[in-house]
Amino acid sequence: MAYQSHHGFRSPIALRLVLFLVGVCLVCYIVGPRLYWHLTGNFAASRASCAQCICDCPLEPIFSMPAELVNYSLADCGKHDPELNEEMEKEIIDLLSEELILLKNVSHDNLLHTKASILEARKTSSQYQKEAEKCNTGVETCEEAREKAEAALIAERKLSELWETRARVQGWKEQRRSYL
The missing domain is CATH 1.20.5 (Single alpha-helices involved in coiled-coils or other helix-helix interfaces)
Known part of the structure; x- marks a missing residue:
């Protein structure tokens, strides 16, 4: 007669299914916001306090670490904004x-x-x-x-x-x- 524990999973398939679901949730949690920002183009607007830059920049790959997170700079931000240019020239x-x-x-x-x-x-x-x-x-x-x-x-x-x-x-x- 085999001893069955009432505290654990009864089959290794159920354990693998739960671990797979936890892994999928973690991946969605980590990649989801980046993917959303990349698709909507709101990443720069969400990180900066100025208006979104109007430029023709090449699209970054979806899964790469964005340069904005590594070394975010406001040097080009507002370059084409006449009000900001006027304010900076004072x-x-x-x-x-x-x-x-x-x-x-x-x-x-x-x-x-x-x-x-x-x-x-x-x-x-x-x-x-x-x-x-x-x-x-x-x-x-x-x-x-x-x-x-x-x-x-x-x-x-x-x-x-x-x-x-x-x-x-x-x-x-x-x-x-x-x-x-």
């Missing part, structure tokens, strides 16, 4: 003056933003000051009312004392009951 002084103008515009925008922030802070501060003045007025009113109530209480105590003294003179005796 003098360093022109470029620096443009940069200064841009910096001036940015600082002007920052200054406007700062002024707007200061104005908003002043409005908020003014609003808080008004609220604080209302609160102080309310506290002063309450303090005056408390002082008047305290003076009225003192006067009422004096009056009560006077009446109690008169009542005692008339013979009144204090009777306090204790409630438990």
